[in-house]
Amino acid sequence: MEIRLIILYWHLMISVLIETQNSDELLARTLGGLVGGAVEGLLSDVIIIDHGSVDQTHRVADQAGCIFLQDQTLIDGFRRARSEWFLFLEPGARLLDGWIEPVAVHIERMQGPACFTRSHTHRRPFLSRVFSPGSPLADGLLISKRQSMALFNPGKKAVDLARGLAMKRLRAEIIPAALK
Numbered sequence: 001m002e003i004r005l006i007i008l009y010w011h012l013m014i015s016v017l018i019e020t021q022n023s024d025e026l027l028a029r030t031l032g033g034l035v036g037g038a039v040e041g042l043l044s045d046v047i048i049i050d051h052g053s054v055d056q057t058h059r060v061a062d063q064a065g066c067i068f069l070q071d072q073t074l075i076d077g078f079r080r081a082r083s084e085w086f087l088f089l090e091p092g093a094r095l096l097d098g099w100i101e102p103v104a105v106h107i108e109r110m111q112g113p114a115c116f117t118r119s120h121t122h123r124r125p126f127l128s129r130v131f132s133p134g135s136p137l138a139d140g141l142l143i144s145k146r147q148s149m150a151l152f153n154p155g156k157k158a159v160d161l162a163r164g165l166a167m168k169r170l171r172a173e174i175i176p177a178a179l180k
Contacts, residue, residue, distance in 0.1 A: 012104050013044040014142070015081035017088050019074070019158050020048055024056040026092030026177060031064045033094040040100050044082045049074060074157060078148060086148055088141040088158040092177030095140070099172035103142060106170060113147065115139040115167045116174035136162035138176040139169075 016034060020027055027048070037043045048061040050070045061068040069076055078086075085107045089095075096119060106114050116139050137159045151161050 012042065012108055013083045014042060014085040014087050014103065014107065015044055015083040015145075016046040017074070017077045017081065017086055017158060018046070018048050018091055019051065020053060020057050020091050021051040022053045022055045022057065023091035024053070024060045027057055027060050028064075029094050030089055030091055030177075031060070031066070033096070033099075036097070037095075037100050037103075042100055042104060045080075047077045047080055049077045073154075075152060075154070078145065078152070081145065084145045086141075086143055086145055088137060088143070088162065090135065090137050090140075090177040093138070093140060094175045096173040096175065099170075099174075102170045102172040106142060106168070110144075111168060113141060113143040113165050113167045114170050115141055115162075116172050117169050119173045119175050134176075134178065135159060136165070138178060140174055141165070141167070142170070 018027065018030060031046065034043060034046065046064065046066040048057070048066045048068045049072060050057055050061075050068065052071060058068055058070065067080055069080065087103070095116065099116065118139060141158070141162045143161070148161060151165075153160070
């Protein structure tokens with residue numbers, strides 16, 4: 001029985017991947033929203049893929065216990081990730097309380113890619129969403145490692161994985177980075 005629980009527990013873990021460049025303050029906000037997931041055992045690791053920061057991004061990542069990959073590619077982050085599910089976030093995006101259970105249920109059911117629902121107080125007006133869709137990664141991206149690897153092309157970034165991808169919307173809220 002104990003072995004089965006350990007396997008189930010491992011299966012329900014995610015690796016968070018965040019691409020940064022001079023994002024120390026934004027990164028700190030994002031990492032703060034992940035604390036609950038770490039406490040609950042949902043996060044196996046947080047990987048920061050940095051593209052030449054000259055601010056304190058490395059220090060923020062180090063103090064939070066993140067894996068910091070400087071001047072490396074997204075595929076290097078994939079290789080370092082310990083989980084079979086990835087959560088991509090933009091620096092500055094913040095997950096709101098209540099995100100852990102919907103994510104765990106989603107990956108337990110082995111469903112396809114998903115994104116978070118924007119906080120009611122941070123939703124853009126309808127016409128703004130239609131005529132200026134914004135970043136495809138603004139609402140995060142929860143996706144299996146296998147599917148990430150299949151969609152990956154050299155030289156691409158996380159935002160390119162999310163672009164044009166059909167995603168289920170989770171019943172968990174996010175405040176996108178651009179709305180900070």
